[in-house]
Amino acid sequence: MNADHQAAKPDLTIRPANPGDLPVLAELEKDGSGLPWSLQSLAQDLATNPAARYWVACGPDGRPAAYLACHVVLDEADLVNLVVCSEQRRRGIGRRLLVHAQAQLKADGVHKLFLDVREHNEPALRLYRESGFREVGRRAAYYGDTGETAIIMLKEFRQNDDSIG
Ligand SMILES: CC(C)(COP(=O)(O)OP(=O)(O)OC[C@H]1O[C@@H](n2cnc3c(N)ncnc32)[C@H](O)[C@@H]1OP(=O)(O)O)[C@@H](O)C(=O)NCCC(=O)NCCS
Numbered sequence: 386m387n388a389d390h391q392a393a394k395p396d397l398t399i400r401p402a403n404p405g406d407l408p409v410l411a412e413l414e415k416d417g418s419g420l421p422w423s424l425q426s427l428a429q430d431l432a433t434n435p436a437a438r439y440w441v442a443c444g445p446d447g448r449p450a451a452y453l454a455c456h457v458v459l460d461e462a463d464l465v466n467l468v469v470c471s472e473q474r475r476r477g478i479g480r481r482l483l484v485h486a487q488a489q490l491k492a493d494g495v496h497k498l499f500l501d502v503r504e505h506n507e508p509a510l511r512l513y514r515e516s517g518f519r520e521v522g523r524r525a526a527y528y529g530d531t532g533e534t535a536i537i538m539l540k541e542f543r544q545n546d547d548s549i550g
Contacts, residue, residue, distance in 0.1 A: 397478060399485045402431065402439035402452060409449045410441075417468030419530040430454070438462075438490070442482045444473075453482045455490065455498075462490050464500035467509070479512055487516075487549045491542045498542070501535040503528055513538050 402410065407428050414421035422430075430437050436456040441449035451469040455462045464486070469479045490498060500518065502509045518538040527535035542549075 396445050397450075397481060398443045398447075399440055399482060400443070402441045402449070404428070404431065406439075406441055406449055406452070407431065410439075410452050413449070413452055413468045413470055414466070416471050418466070420528065422466070438486075440482060440486055440489070442469075442478050442485075451478045451482050453486050455486060457490065457493070457495060460494055460496040462495045462498045464498060474508070480516070483512065483516055484549055487540070487542070491549065496542055498540045499537065501527070501537050503531070504534040504536055505531075510536070516540070 407424055410427050411422070411424035414423075414427070431439055434456065436458055438455045438457055440453050442451040444450050450473045451467070453467045454465045456465055467479060467483065469482075487498065498518075499521075500513065501524070502513060504523075518540045520536055521539045522537040524535040524537065526532045
């Protein structure tokens with residue numbers, strides 16, 4: 386990260402998401418993905434899925450500028466979405482939220498974090514590669530809207546290693 390990024394670092398609070406955040410999460414979904422989750426899907430996942438772990442990154446106004454959702458089963462987790470609102474991208478928010486989520490998951494005993502990312506999603510691919518994820522597989526024509534291939538990535542946490550970035 387260069388000095389400009391550091392200087393522009395926004396004042397962020399990262400916390401678990403709660404039902405009151407759902408309308409903003411649905412807006413973030415529309416802002417971030419070709420196949421956005423509806424408010425209803427998000428609400429159902431957050432409220433009824435015991436595997437679901439959601440975090441939001443809020444600016445000084447308290448409004449979530451980004452969210453990250455995972456599903457955790459035993460010592461493995463899937464990162465199911467990470468979205469930063471389009472006006473606040475490239476300010477380090479996505480990276481900080483990802484670092485936070487990894488630390489929390491690792492503290493909860495997660496050893497492996499999987500995700501899938503569209504083959505042409507260069508910002509996300511760069512973020513994940515720089516964060517230590519490696520490609521472990523591909524699913525052709527995985528995304529129904531564009532027919533893009535999904536790149537499956539994995540990061541394994543070493544429990545005796547405090548570094549997470
Ligand atoms: C991918 C996403 C979450 C990144 O969030 P962000 O807050 O903009 O990312 P950061 O500012 O923390 O950037 C971290 C790194 O990601 C990479 N990156 C982010 N945006 C990038 C861009 N537009 N082009 C190239 N690389 C980019 C860079 O390596 C960057 O590090 P650097 O700024 O030191 O060069 C954001 O672009 C987003 O919400 N996209 C739409 C939703 C999405 O595609 N989510 C991923 C689903 S798998």
